[in-house]
Amino acid sequence: MDPTISIVTLGVDDLAAAVEFYEDGLGLPKHDSEGEIAFFELSGTWLALYPPEALAADVGVDPAGSGFAGVTLAHNVDGEARVDEVLAEAERAGATMVKPATHADWGGYSGYFADPDGNLWEVAYAPDFSPGP
Template identity: 80%
Template sequence: MDPRISIVTLGVADLAAATAFYEDGLGLPRHEFDGDIAFFALAGTWLALYPREALAADAGVGPDGSGFAGVTLAHNVDDEERVDAVLAEAERAGATIVKPAARADWGGYSGYFADPDGHLWEVAHAPGFSPGP
């Protein structure tokens, strides 16, 4: 298997609202595509939004998950000021700040927000770690 992730798909309760959060609120570039799915081009991968119940049905599992799912998404940036700026941008777009940015025990600076469907995003500056591959 090649070492890559091609698409990260998030199951969402309201596709239109989630699409607006990521496109209008966070400014992610949306790829035009017909159907009940939204695609956003990211550096090196795609982010997709799909109705939660339909995604669960596609995978053959129940849609009733709640609480922490054991997964977070991470967005690394070049400096601490950018961590604060991205968290503020997410909050203005409708995200909930779950953990305000602070010095981390691993030597960096990070905080977390939850998108409108509760998906957790870490925004971090990790000295010596490049934001992208």
């Protein structure tokens, strides 16, 4: 297996609101798409937004799951000040701050926000880790 992740799909209750959050609020580049799915082309991968019931049906599982799903998404940036800027940008776009940025015991600096559907995003500066292109 080639160790890449091509698309991360998030189940969202209100597609239009989620698109507005990611496209207008966070400035992610939206790809032309039709119907009940939206795609955003990122550096090296894609982000997809899809209604949770349709996503569960596609997978073949019960959509009634709740609580912490054991998954977070991470966005690494190039400095502590940028962590604070991105967290503020997300909050202005409608995100809920879950954990303010703090110095982490692993040597970096990070905080968490939840998008309007509760998907958890970490924004981090990790001095010894440089992912992506």
